[in-house]
Amino acid sequence: MIAAPKRTDIHPKERRMILKHADDPSYDTSVDCYIEHGGYETLKKALTLKPEDVHDHVMKAGIRGRGGAGFPAGMKWKFLDRKSGKPIYLICNADESEPGTFKDRQIMHKDPHQLIEGMMIAAYATNTAKAFIYIREEMPHGAVILEQAIEEARAKGFVGDKIGGSDYSCDIVVHRGAAAYICGEETGLIESLEGKRAYPRIKPPYFPAALGLYMCPTIVNNVETLCHVVHAVSMGGEEYAKIGTPNNSGTRIWSLSGHVQRPGYYELENGKHTYGDLIYEIGGGLKPGRQLLAVIPGGSSSKVWRAGERFKGKDRGGNEYDWAIEDVPLNFDGPMTAGSMSGSGAVIVVDDSVDIVDVLANINAFYAHESCGQCTPCREGSLWMKKITSRMTSGHARPEDVDLLASIGDQIAGRTICAHGEACAWPTQSFVAKFRDKFLERAERQAASGSGDIRLI
């Protein structure tokens, strides 16, 4: 088995909860090691509580989903349709595939039992009949590690029949994904888990909380989210909620990539730091002699920020703000206030060594390739945008492409079955809106060189 490299240079600003032991060279993935470090104590504690009380801790902790949408996990559990009498399923979404994101991998590779413990607590709180880990195809080692960990946990009585000597039983199944980005969309994931093409379902009526896996009530939570459940129950919901800032509780693992000196994953207390801290201090800043061009704040699908732009206005609380990119708080709400989103916590830094058209072309190629093809606007729009931007990068940019791209994006967002529509439209919409001059410049430069002509087909 290939061990994931340990990162020993933990930045002093980090507050490690989830990754507390992950990079400890003496820490391994065995259940004994986990127990030695106090593992499964929280599960034992949870089993002494009523499921509603465990749920209550999660509600009070205010754990928000770390997968992308930032929806409160406790609330999600509350929506479960318990009247139907059907079994309830819990799915851990380990299909981490948003470009720029590499946090769940650290957890699964380095501390799988934390996830298993979180899942079992969540399962107990929701009276889940069976739990699944849907791990993406491209993480084969992770799947092997998880399977082994579950086996060990089962032997110790933490998974399977009569957990921890209680009356509650629940098993975990590791299911390897089908190597598609769309398998990370929760209803696409459910379809894939059922053995079908990962075509996201229409909502209504197929809300997972009511009609999920095998048409039974289902919870789908991200890996990191489920790990936070352990800490929320361990320290108590109210205590947990004190970490971070109000409505943005806990810590979060940020995946920093792109043109910074120290790319990597950093677990930070929510709202206590800014994008400036992450990029310049924790991430070591840009490479010498480079200028910041753009920041993609929450995974490649989030709307881009252009260096130098300012975000002004009043937030929900009525407080005025006037931020540069560097001032935006690193939490759930900060990037949203600044017109984008924290998404999966993947911060991609772009410096002036690249052409912004190339960046968009790259992103568009990804989303066109990953569109499942089920519904029209995303299927046709994503590929059309990709064709345009790849034509632009190959020397045939036209000035009118700028408005055309924006218009195509507008025709997709908000009109599709799942959020892939927005995921593929937002980059184009935001890049074109914010870098209009760069796009036009490219077209004009190519027109001047005589390569801008294209033939109508």
Added chain:
Amino acid sequence: MSDQPDNLITINLNGKDVQVEPGLNIIEAASRFGIEVPHYCYHPHLSVPGNCRMCLVEMGMPGKDRATGEPMLNDDGSPKIMWVPKPVIACATKIAPGMHVSTESDVVQKCREGVMEFLLVNHPLDCPICDQAGECRLQEFATDYGRGHSRFVERKNVKPKRTRIGPRVMLDDERCILCSRCIRFCNEFIGKPILGFTERGSYSTLTTFPGKELDDNYSLNTVDICPVGALTSTDFRFKMRVWFLKETDSIDTESSVGCNTIVGSREGKIHRITPRRNDEVNDTWMPDSGRMLYKQVEADDRLTAYSIAGKPCSGEEAVKAAAELLLQGQGKVAVVGSGRLSVEEQFLLRKISEVLQSAPTYAVARYGEADGKLISADRNPNVRGALLTGMIGNLPEEQLEDLRKKLESGEVTHLLAVGEDLAEAGIPAELLKQAQVVYIGTRHCDTCQHSKIELPLLTVFEKSGTFVNQQFRLQKFNQAVPGPAGTLFGLSTFTKLYAALTGESPYAPSPAAIWTHMAEEIAEFSGLRYQDIPKTGKVLDGSRFDKLPFREGASLHFTPAAETANA
């Protein structure tokens, strides 16, 4: 429309309050008021995938105060409508009391324009060589809701252009808009996964599962429901432009299910048969086998000319000669009718038998395997018509044992065979040879060889009339094409024969005229007029025949009386 107006709920459609039955989706509800919500993937008889996004509309509900639960009101006291921020799909959104729907707003129009443009960017636009042209939803909606010009200058995707996915169906993947109707039809109606998509995104390609082919007897329904020209019928492909086709309502005669059909013909030639929607009989489906029945019109063995003792003659001469021959045999005549004849023909045949001293009258049963869908065990379309009209008094047998015995004993010497080959029904050639046979039929057969007089019979496509299906549903079919040149039209063969036998002509040769007589004489038809029979048919009282051991099992929209009683 609902029978119980109390149930109706009020919704607001484009600013107008309307009453409509609950449980409908927005597409169906709007269509009740003549408002079209364009759609591709939605089909009333298949599951709802919501993938084409053509039916996006704006929807809102009256707002309620979260704290108090009280309705929110505008300044003028009207309910405040909370419009959903994103457009919703009309196919998967069920109406609810107070719901506001806009199918005409700017947002909706922009949505349709966008979807149309997307559907066309990779579409080959080969309408000039496409069979679907003229009945293509892509053409129609592009005209009605599209932008009218293309902004697409990239290369279009290339996909397989002509794939034979089954013996009767061809696939053009470039035209496919990936609505998945055909896939759902196979999964949900045929009950077998045959079709599916490979590849992803815009490169998604419809294909059959490895080693499978679309060879089911319902495969051509995929062609009907394909909103574009991706799936075409091998039989119809490149034969005729659809706008030239005259469409005539007809009935599938292959079994007692009586699928409602549309016959497409041009200048007296039939080019295709497609199903006609009847939600109480066949929904929107029909078997492939029934679509090929038009080939009997121009079949090689088609009987097209009258003859007496092998010599060609006119229709009038043949009828006269037939009457003379049958009258010679008075008292020793038997009549063999058919469960394939129309109700009107069966009634006239009964009248003819009565004139011939109540000659014993038979019909020939035809049984096959039922498919539980739209082909029943009884392969005659109109046995119940024969019972109702009194042409026969009991269920027919497959072999005419009784008649054979009567021929052998000499009790019967003269035969009038209508629409049935007696040799097939168990009458040996030597007996036929001895008998004096008048044959009225659609095709040459062994009976013809021994008949003295031959008269061509019109096929279902060449006459109008009615059948009674397994549900005792009286269904009309109309003449699509003229009969073979020189043949007597409509019911003339029967009315003229009756006249020649009796010297009286009380019956005009049209179904409507016959119905005035039938309505008087037959209790179940009482009060009915031919012209009043609805397009979807009319269920008659079949209780007179409750005791008969009909062989049909359960099929789509049909549960046998015996099973209903047991349940």
